[in-house]
Amino acid sequence: MKPLNPPFGSFSNKNIWIIGASSGIGEACAKHFSKNGANLILSARRLDALKALAASCASSSIGPSHIQVVAMDVDDSHSVKRAAELALTHWQKIDLLLFVSGVYEPMRADDFEFAKALKTLNTNLLGPMRVLGETLPKFIEQGEGHIAIVASVAGYSGLPKSLAYGPSKAALINFTESLYYDLHPKGVGVHLISPGFVATAATAINDFHMPALITPEVAANAIAHGLERGEFEIHFPKRFTYFLKLLRIMPYRIYFWALHRFVNT
Numbered sequence: 718m719k720p721l722n723p724p725f726g727s728f729s730n731k732n733i734w735i736i737g738a739s740s741g742i743g744e745a746c747a748k749h750f751s752k753n754g755a756n757l758i759l760s761a762r763r764l765d766a767l768k769a770l771a772a773s774c775a776s777s778s779i780g781p782s783h784i785q786v787v788a789m790d791v792d793d794s795h796s797v798k799r800a801a802e803l804a805l806t807h808w809q810k811i812d813l814l815l816f817v818s819g820v821y822e823p824m825r826a827d828d829f830e831f832a833k834a835l836k837t838l839n840t841n842l843l844g845p846m847r848v849l850g851e852t853l854p855k856f857i858e859q860g861e862g863h864i865a866i867v868a869s870v871a872g873y874s875g876l877p878k879s880l881a882y883g884p885s886k887a888a889l890i891n892f893t894e895s896l897y898y899d900l901h902p903k904g905v906g907v908h909l910i911s912p913g914f915v916a917t918a919a920t921a922i923n924d925f926h927m928p929a930l931i932t933p934e935v936a937a938n939a940i941a942h943g944l945e946r947g948e949f950e951i952h953f954p955k956r957f958t959y960f961l962k963l964l965r966i967m968p969y970r971i972y973f974w975a976l977h978r979f980v981n982t
């Protein structure tokens with residue numbers, strides 16, 4: 718079947734801007750893309766971590782002139798504006814803008830805190846919106862390039878401990894779908910990335926068994942593979958994501974029973 722997006726093809730010499738590159742899945746993607754010859758802009762808040770990553774990518778594959786570090790806090794409009802100006806001045810064209818930035822705050826009804834929920838929605842949903850507010854005109858002018866957004870299977874349907882994280886990712890899925898609808902006719906690829914459990918600093922706080930847990934490197938490979946093929950939704954690992962996809966189309970009576978039986982934490 719024809720893919721929903723133009724296949725990204727080879728990463729060699731492509732200009733890739735990763736937001737949320739300082740650790741976990743974003744860091745693994747940076748290493749994967751640099752090994753395959755891409756030019757990179759690395760963004761997040763922790764400058765030291767980004768500089769260390771840039772040095773490691775430069776020594777193992779591409780030279781330092783192919784990597785730029787641009788600090789950015791996606792919660793802060795001024796920081797986003799400044800970073801976008803730097804990135805758009807640096808490059809004539811952006812081939813891929815990859816959003817990996819996100820925060821994970823497990824929360825249930827008995828420890829619900831509005832301030833934490835607001836922060837989660839601000840970073841996970843409004844963060845990508847802020848950056849796209851500055852960069853969408855560039856993509857539309859280019860008439861090509863790709864935007865890829867890391868959401869989560871937690872956005873498919875309501876899950877335990879997910880009172881803030883789940884809604885932030887559900888809204889992000891909806892946003893990415895709408896973005897595809899608008900940008901596809903303009904030649905710009907849009908990809909929704911839906912990881913299951915990945916072993917990173919974010920999930921290290923979980924006190925429950927994480928089924929089908931994978932490494933950030935496996936996640937980066939799956940993301941790269943899905944982009945290369947032009948997939949709209951890049952979801953992994955399939956043994957877990959198909960189970961959740963099946964669950965979400967069940968009647969609520971069965972859905973809640975199955976959650977209690979299989980996912981209860």
Ligand SMILES: NC(=O)c1ccc[n+]([C@@H]2O[C@H](COP(=O)([O-])OP(=O)(O)OC[C@H]3O[C@@H](n4cnc5c(N)ncnc54)[C@H](OP(=O)(O)O)[C@@H]3O)[C@@H](O)[C@H]2O)c1
Nearest residue numbers: 737739741742761762763790791818819869914915917919
């Ligand atoms: N790990 C999983 O099981 C899993 C599953 C599904 C989806 N995801 C999603 O995958 C993405 C990456 O998560 P991860 O597991 O790799 O966790 P991680 O290691 O904690 O990475 C999160 C990244 O987001 C950046 N970030 C957070 N707040 C930011 C802000 N305000 N401005 C700019 N950057 C910010 C962090 O950098 P700084 O702290 O330096 O700013 C870091 O680079 C997240 O969106 C997460 O929701 C993860």
